[in-house]
Amino acid sequence: MASEITYAEVKFKNESNSSHSYSESPSAPRKKRIHHLSKPVSPSLPFTSLMVLLLLLAITFLVAFIIYFQKYSQLLEEKKSIKDITHNKLNCRKNVSSMEDKVWSCCPMDWKAFGSHCYFISTNRASWNESEANCSQMGAHLVVIHSQKQEDFITGILDKAAAYFIGLSDPGHRQWQWIDQMPYNESATFWHKGEPNNDNEKCVIINHPKNTGWGWNDIHCSDEQKSVCQMKKVYL
Template sequence: MALPNIYTDVNFKNQPFSSGITSDSSSCTISDSSSCTISNSSSALPKKTTIHKSNPGFPTLLLALWIFFLLLAISFSVALITPSSNEDKVWSCCPKNWKPFGSQCYFTSRDSASWSKSEEKCSLRGAHLLVIHSQEEQDFITNSLNPRATYYVGLSDPEGHGQWQWVDQTPYNPNATSWHSDEPSGSTELCVVLSYHPNVKGWGWSVAPCDGDHRLVCEMRQLYL
């Protein structure tokens, strides 16, 4: 006798297949062929996790730029408050064949010319005729002069009224002069020369005609580098 087919439905709910599956809905059908089919309606797969990494180079770059500009600002401030003057300059010099004394340079010429021509010769060298500020300066100059010659200095009386003037506009001080004992003398001799009197006090100032030919001494400030 033939047996009737028996159909049985078995439902399995919430049966995990693995620890990675969160929820399953499975069905199994048993037929006369004794076969069982299990189907999954859904499977929960592990989710891919994305890790966002920060860029450590960007803050480091900002810090480096901040330090750079800070150092730049400090350097600029120091440059503004640092005073500059001739005393801060290390190198000072005179042109070739010029002798230094204090902050000045001196040149002695063997050429002879009138007072105005002598001043012109000095001017072409960027200088002027000698202006004597002290006895020490005069002693330094006369140590290298020929005592048999006379030398123009930058002192004159253009109007002939005793109004002596230095070529560099230095005020004339009658209490700081080195006139020989019989000088100044004459009314037409309006220019001054350095001359040597061996029987008196050595080198001193004498009055001479401005158109006479005498040697000259030029003076200029030292060059600062």
């Protein structure tokens, strides 16, 4: 009896140890797997720095592209202005004070230079709208006058026996407007005395009546007169 009890106790201990070791053995790998899966959750500093660097490069590229596009557009405009007058020869003068890197200011041949503009006297008689269309075909518009010096220069190259359309008209209610959308300044106008005098006369000429001198007069837009065209100088 005593030996059987001892054997039973020994057997019981062996089963207990075996059961304990079996229950613990699977837990070790499970802890390792849990620890292994949770490791990538923390953010990577090199990856964040790389994203910031790429973002800065993208912004720099965008700014450089915008600057390049603006320069390219300006170059296209300059080429277009030259292309518009390739059928004419250019008369150029060297500037005393150069405009940036451009040292030559040019007007088409047979145009008159004054200030930053060129002027062409059209001897063809046409309505105001037709006169403006003719100027537009040459890359210009009907003349816009804003100063006494400009008025004196223009009248100095005109024929006193003729009348010339300028780029001033009335779209309605005597609200005079310049063709280039520049503000109409009543303090810098050169109307003949008593002009404008007719609400139905919505276009303006510059003329020289006898014993009066040069000045502006409103007339019907359908009347046919000569005209003065104006364009900006071409800088090379």
